[in-house]
Amino acid sequence: MSTILFDQIIFGPISSRRLGSSLGVNLLPRHGKICSFDCLYCECGFNADGRGDNRMPTKEEFIDALFSKLKEIKASNGRIDTITFSGNGEPTLHPAFPEIIAETLKMRRALFPLAKVSVLTNGSRIHIPEIRETLLSVDNAIIKLDSAFDSTVNQIDRPQYRYSVEETKKNLEPYKGKFVLQTMFLRGEYEGIAIDNTTPEEVAAWRKIAIEIEPREIMIYTIDRETPAKNLIKVSVEEMEQIAGPLKELGFKITISG
């Protein structure tokens, strides 16, 4: 597997295409991957390749790691735009996720009050009241929706449970105007079946659902690094501009990363 696992609880800061100087947090195992999706494009590899290690850091280990790193960056006059929860899988699966975010907000206030706290989530747990409250407490709840069609989500993102876009739409109601919608555009082929969420039908349905779910902001992007499925193709920035165009005209704030 040539994809990369984050082998620390805290990594970076790295210069992110979308988030600026981003201090990353990995609440998942350091030598394994745990996710409720199994995306063809996941930079951490397929779930099956990352099953060697199941141990998530404890809340105390996380607090120690983040506090030391923030102090170190502060002492060297470093800059952080965002503290970003992503890592080797789905961060909301950590059993202490709500407490961990509460502690992060406290440390941010004390040491880097201008930094944002962002969580990248696949949206599989946004309906759980405690998770919802937690995601609504951070600056950027960045929630993935790669297609308005169940069949395409099942093909590209491969949720490990019975997935429904309609259900996700319902679960997003409380987030209206408060979350960042994140969509990966790509095409290619996997196991002999064509993959493409950029067809006119896909794009029209995606724009429609984006209007209905009312994100505060939209981030669209394409493949950047090596992916576990080998025959996936990047979409050009020009094409993503065209996809985003009509929504931009409606006033949506959209960032595009190619």
Ligand code: SF4
């Ligand atoms: S949701 Fe994110 S972490 Fe999970 S498989 Fe997809 S890209 Fe990887």
